Amino acid sequence: MVSLSPIGGVRQSGRLFALFLDVGRMTFKRPFQAREFIQQSWFIASVTILPTMLVSIPFGAVIALELGTLARQIGAQSFTGAASVLAIIREASPIVCALLIAGAGGSAICADLGSRKIRDEIDAMEVLGISPVQRLVVPRVLACILVSVALNGLVCVVGVAGGYFFNVILQGGTPGAYLASFSALAQLPDLYTGEIKALIFGIIAGVVAAYKGLNVGGGPKGVGDAVNQSVVITFMLLFAVNFVITAVYFQVVPAKGS
Amino acid sequence: MGVEVAVHDLTKSFGRQTIWGDVSLTLPPGEVSVLLGPSGTGKSVFLKSLIGLLKPDKGSIIIRDVDIARCSEGKLYETRKLFGVLFQDGALFGSMTLYDNIAFPLREHTKKSEREIKDIVMEKMDMVGLAGAEGKLPGEISGGMRKRAGLARALVLNPEIVLFDEPDSGLDPVRVAYLNQLIIDLNAQTDATFLIVTHDIGTARTVPDNLGMLFRRELVMFGPREVLLTSEEPVVKQFLNGRREGPIGMSEEKDAAQVAAEMAAVEAGQGSYVAGPKGGGGLGVPPQIQPSPGLPERKAAGRRKQRVLEMLHTLPAPAQKAIQDLLEQEEREEAEARGAVRSGPS
Numbered sequence: 001m002v003s004l005s006p007i008g009g010v011r012q013s014g015r016l017f018a019l020f021l022d023v024g025r026m027t028f029k030r031p032f033q034a035r036e037f038i039q040q041s042w043f044i045a046s047v048t049i050l051p052t053m054l055v056s057i058p059f060g061a062v063i064a065l066e067l068g069t070l071a072r073q074i075g076a077q078s079f080t081g082a083a084s085v086l087a088i089i090r091e092a093s094p095i096v097c098a099l100l101i102a103g104a105g106g107s108a109i110c111a112d113l114g115s116r117k118i119r120d121e122i123d124a125m126e127v128l129g130i131s132p133v134q135r136l137v138v139p140r141v142l143a144c145i146l147v148s149v150a151l152n153g154l155v156c157v158v159g160v161a162g163g164y165f166f167n168v169i170l171q172g173g174t175p176g177a178y179l180a181s182f183s184a185l186a187q188l189p190d191l192y193t194g195e196i197k198a199l200i201f202g203i204i205a206g207v208v209a210a211y212k213g214l215n216v217g218g219g220p221k222g223v224g225d226a227v228n229q230s231v232v233i234t235f236m237l238l239f240a241v242n243f244v245i246t247a248v249y250f251q252v253v254p255a256k257g258s
Numbered sequence: 259m260g261v262e263v264a265v266h267d268l269t270k271s272f273g274r275q276t277i278w279g280d281v282s283l284t285l286p287p288g289e290v291s292v293l294l295g296p297s298g299t300g301k302s303v304f305l306k307s308l309i310g311l312l313k314p315d316k317g318s319i320i321i322r323d324v325d326i327a328r329c330s331e332g333k334l335y336e337t338r339k340l341f342g343v344l345f346q347d348g349a350l351f352g353s354m355t356l357y358d359n360i361a362f363p364l365r366e367h368t369k370k371s372e373r374e375i376k377d378i379v380m381e382k383m384d385m386v387g388l389a390g391a392e393g394k395l396p397g398e399i400s401g402g403m404r405k406r407a408g409l410a411r412a413l414v415l416n417p418e419i420v421l422f423d424e425p426d427s428g429l430d431p432v433r434v435a436y437l438n439q440l441i442i443d444l445n446a447q448t449d450a451t452f453l454i455v456t457h458d459i460g461t462a463r464t465v466p467d468n469l470g471m472l473f474r475r476e477l478v479m480f481g482p483r484e485v486l487l488t489s490e491e492p493v494v495k496q497f498l499n500g501r502r503e504g505p506i507g508m509s510e511e512k513d514a515a516q517v518a519a520e521m522a523a524v525e526a527g528q529g530s531y532v533a534g535p536k537g538g539g540g541l542g543v544p545p546q547i548q549p550s551p552g553l554p555e556r557k558a559a560g561r562r563k564q565r566v567l568e569m570l571h572t573l574p575a576p577a578q579k580a581i582q583d584l585l586e587q588e589e590r591e592e593a594e595a596r597g598a599v600r601s602g603p604s
Contacts (some may be wrong), residue, residue, distance in 0.1 A: 115352075119349060119352065120346070120347065120349035121312050123345065123349065124345055124349035124411075126338070127338055128362070128411075128415075129307050129339045132333070218373055
């Protein structure tokens with residue numbers, strides 16, 4: 001349960017941070033749970049790929065429609081492609097990635113660990129002298145990172161393709177101009193930052209879900225509460241972190257042409 | 259020989275609510291002890307504190323010179339390898355078959371080949387009567403089978419201390435009887451220290467060497483089973499008889515005046531003085547369950563006899579009498595057995 005007193009809140013954050021450190025430490029402890037890692041990567045990929053694609057198509061389309069209209073109003077049709085690529089790669093794709101990795105991947109991890117916790121499986125594992133963090137949490141967090149980074153690439157491709165379709169086919173834009181302006185504004189560091197964001201989102205989503213799952217109390221209802229809290233907390237953290245990274249990015253990497 | 263567990267002044271609370279305080283007891287090495295208590299008195303919490311899953315607020319738990327309540331995490335994981343724990347519902351890993359569940363500790367902690375692992379797992383599964391169910395998933399079997407599989411997994415590393423969290427809950431009386439026999443047989447075979455947490459009176463009367471009871475946030479009593487079984491302490495007596503009259507109420511505690519009235523009625527021999535539906539039958543001290551024929555004698559039984567005789571003069575009079583009666587009965591039986599052997603091959 002989330003305590004409403006300020007001390008409770010600080011304690012929760014502290015324990016969450018402690019789990020971050022534990023995961024970091026245990027990642028390099030042998031033996032590495034390769035089998036669990038592959039299984040979890042496959043599992044998280046399977047619950048996120050389809051929703052991600054279905055979300056990114058309309059997302060790309062909305063951006064394309066907005067920008068297409070705006071560009072026409074200010075007479076800059078030739079930059080429609082440039083602007084929509086920039087928007088998707090810089091912001092849309094990490095955000096979609098964050099939503100899906102927290103909403104689909106994180107909730108599944110939290111529910112899985114939470115139900116193990118209430119069945120005493122986690123305790124049993126500790127009693128058998130095996131650290132649940134090393135055995136269960138580390139492979140899940142690493143799987144989250146891998147899938148998140150891969151998803152980011154997927155969202156970029158699907159989003160840009162969706163934008164192209166809506167702009168060129170539905171709004172009657174010129175294909176040549178759209179494609180030619182692709183790299184007018186966007187640059188490679190934009191893509192790198194997107195991937196770094198996805199990586200950090202993966203870590204946060206994985207650790208928060210594991211933390212909430214491992215600290216379930218109060219039976220089956222507790223698992224439901226934990227999943228709910230895990231998704232909400234992850235969303236808030238991811239959006240805040242996204243803002244910070246973007247702000248830092250603009251300070252570090254100069255915009256193209258400036 | 260099993261390991262001694264010495265608990266001293268242990269206190270545990272969740273927030274402002276004290277679960278139990280100042281619990282001190284020593285589990286003698288190799289003996290079977292039962293911890294009784296009404297539902298919700300923190301028996302499971304006590305068990306979890308013993309294995310370091312919960313940190314007590316104060317006090318110490320000494321196992322082989324390591325204080326579980328205060329040692330480093332590395333030491334804790336090391337010491338836990340001495341333990342085998344049977345959780346209430348078996349706590350099997352839901353994604354693994356029974357075979358993999360039982361093989362799990364061996365695969366994680368030993369460098370044994372799959373062939374050796376197979377031999378050990380099959381032996382343990384046979385021991386708990388699960389031969390043939392290797393490929394089943396925990397979700398596909400009954401609660402009793404899950405419990406027995408959990409027991410097999412707890413035993414697979416040959417633990418020195420075995421903890422049972424309500425081994426009888428959710429089992430029918432016949433299965434409980436088999437499980438109790440299994441517990442005694444295992445104790446005879448392994449000579450490990452056993453602690454059983456339960457509220458089953460039948461188990462408490464016949465299985466253990468030592469008996470303890472938790473009530474109202476403290477350890478009411480702990481000692482040789484004869485002491486509790488003959489005790490006149492109202493809480494202990496009420497609980498062992500499973501009746502309504504006494505200090506234990508539906509919601510843990512009763513009104514003092516009502517308790518006094520009920521106790522007076524009991525003294526006067528009125529009301530439902532007889533044992534309740536789960537009373538486990540009978541008064542006095544029934545003989546302890548013995549290992550199945552063909553198994554070695556329990557080594558702990560000899561040590562216990564020695565220990566109890568040494569402390570005999572400190573025990574209350576009814577307990578002394580019960581112990582002497584049991585000893586005499588034992589001697590008579592031995593004498594008869596000798597006589598039977600002598601007259602046997604005529």
